[in-house]
Amino acid sequence: MKRLLPWAGGAVAVIAAWVLWSEPLQFALGGALINAGYRMQDSLARYDFQHEHANPEEVWEQFLGQNRLSSSIRWLFPRTSRHPVVAIVACMDGRLDTNEIAGDTRRYYYVLRLAGSVLSLKEEEMLELAVENGVEVVVFTTHTDCAAEKVSADPAARKRYPHLSQAVDEREMRFQEFLERPLIANRLTEGQLLVKWMDIDTKDERLVPHARSAR
């Protein structure tokens, strides 16, 4: 028995080393730790802008204070700078968290947050520039329970928000326009780029292919 103990200890050490150095496991563990942080903050009503009764000045002061704290921590632990290979287009809806969508807390991707996920020419150009600089996958997303879509579908609301409504009407056309830009079309044909149109379930951020998902 005594002879077996060193062997067992060695085996445990090897397994522990494998767990610590396994990249997929480190990725999942990192995500789990960040998620634990999110969940810990969820219950703190004092710092919840939605439920705290504060005037705009107080909210702004708190916002700035949180930024100062966060940026001072960032200064101590600078983020590794790598060029993203993924670009995500998402609606500006506050319930969507692109970190959780990608499961990557390092944010190694470009994020375009747009009202109703509607591209305009300047965003199309920005995305093309990102592709030119190395992006290989563009994830264009729309989501359930989208306020912009609701406005667009309601005749009375359309009168109050005519530009937003028109933008949502043009969303698909804009997406198609992006796909037809020469550099984008060429990269798609050559198999150097994937562009996906996905729907996000706003409840749990699961991605499912949109009915118009291109290629």
Ligand SMILES: [Zn+2]
């Ligand atoms: Zn939305």
